[in-house]
Ligand SMILES: Cc1cc2nc3c(=O)[nH]c(=O)nc-3n(C[C@H](O)[C@H](O)[C@H](O)COP(=O)(O)OP(=O)(O)OC[C@H]3O[C@@H](n4cnc5c(N)ncnc54)[C@H](O)[C@@H]3O)c2cc1C
């Protein structure tokens with residue numbers, strides 16, 4: 445098998461025995477749990493579109509490792525065209541799901557690991573890249589979902605791993621033998637972890653010699669008995685348990701994050717891709733981050749398209765769509781959204797080949813892309829809330845609209861412009877609520893701020909990458925300052 449179907453994906457998850465905790469209880473069947481089902485549905489879309497005649501060309505590609513047709517989410521980018529196609533694929537999926545579809549952290553990790561393990565092998569004579577590519581062939585052949593697992597709990601942010609009061613606040617190697625390594629620690633904010641097949645652990649920051657044990661990258665089956673998952677709750681998440689489909693806003697899709705705890709997990713050497721090589725930890729983080737910062741120029745734009753559409757609809761339902769200030773605000777939303785897309789495309793077309801053969805995005809432009817992502821979705825959301833009006837946050841529940849006494853009254857008094865039914869108004873207001881301050885805001889807003897690194901991380905990269913001396917020389921030459 446190289447292209448899994450959505451149904452086969454769901455079956456494969458049901459066969460996994462993961463230990464998942466939610467609201468203080470261990471849950472039996474996470475795949476079919478109503479809290480998690482929307483995120484399974486969102487990942488399903490990455491499989492459905494790979495079999496769809498209109499989208500197959502974007503979602504599938506020939507493997508550089510095996511020549512087989514594979515899902516693009518498991519691909520190593522072989523040219524700038526691959527990087528561009530990735531951004532287009534993510535925009536499409538954002539448009540189809542209106543949420544985070546979770547599979548890109550794994551994809552971006554594959555490409556980063558391919559580049560950095562190659563450099564390690566070239567400099568150190570190790571064989572990490574050979575191992576990694578064998579592992580990736582397996583991922584491609586089985587079309588697996590892999591959680592790119594980078595962010596540690598970090599404790600005191602001012603201290604490196606080895607100086608923390610608890611040595612487990614960053615994932616570390618606690619034992620090593622001829623067979624493999626044993627790791628302990630936890631990772632936080634793990635997107636899609638509960639509906640992943642594999643966990644791909646990587647370091648979260650640059651490391652020094654004292655932190656050697658923390659320089660670890662490895663792959664683990666997601667149902668390893670030593671792994672515990674604790675579901676991360678989201679604003680208004682229990683609406684998913686209420687039985688209706690209006691108040692959730694997005695009726696089918698959603699994302700999730702989880703705390704992943706590694707209770708002394710053994711990893712055989714064939715799945716270990718870094719073990720103590722601390723000088724390469726920082727480069728792995730930066731390379732992954734550059735890919736993921738460019739990915740946001742696709743997925744957030746697709747979700748932005750949904751929010752712009754919702755805003756246009758609510759203006760129509762309110763009878764104000766032709767007002768000049770509404771038209772102008774919609775144009776502003778489009779401008780902000782397409783600027784993000786332009787950044788995603790620009791860092792992709794300016795990408796370059798690395799020594800592994802895998803193409804890397806332009807680092808400066810990828811960081812610009814993410815820095816804009818930390819701001820523009822918030823501005824787009826602000827305009828959406830302006831045009832939506834206050835009912836978005838004061839509207840009674842779906843059940844009240846069905847109540848025999850107050851239901852008809854609510855439908856009468858909360859109607860908008862004719863001929864649009866009150867229920868359409870309800871649905872679109874709930875969608876805008878979802879994306880700007882509810883379940884969807886986790887992915888559309890807070891993840892835009894912190895995902896792939898908080899804004900300061902991009903500013904630090906930009907200050908390092910921008911050749912300011914070159915700019916000084918340009919100015920000096922133009923102004924006639926000699927011997928600068
Ligand atoms: C929705 C969502 C999904 C995510 N998905 C994933 C995922 O799938 N995989 C994954 O590995 N990670 C994921 N992340 C994690 C993401 O990369 C982190 O949130 C990000 O790196 C910031 O880390 P933090 O949340 O611990 O915040 P912190 O690091 O605590 O940052 C909070 C603030 O403190 C500042 N700060 C931090 N350290 C210092 C310091 N030493 N000195 C000065 N200021 C400092 C930061 O600049 C920031 O302003 C996700 C995050 C979110 C919100």
Ligand code: SF4
Nearest residue numbers: 544545546548739743
């Ligand atoms: S935030 Fe975007 S790029 Fe990251 S996993 Fe979700 S959909 Fe993919």
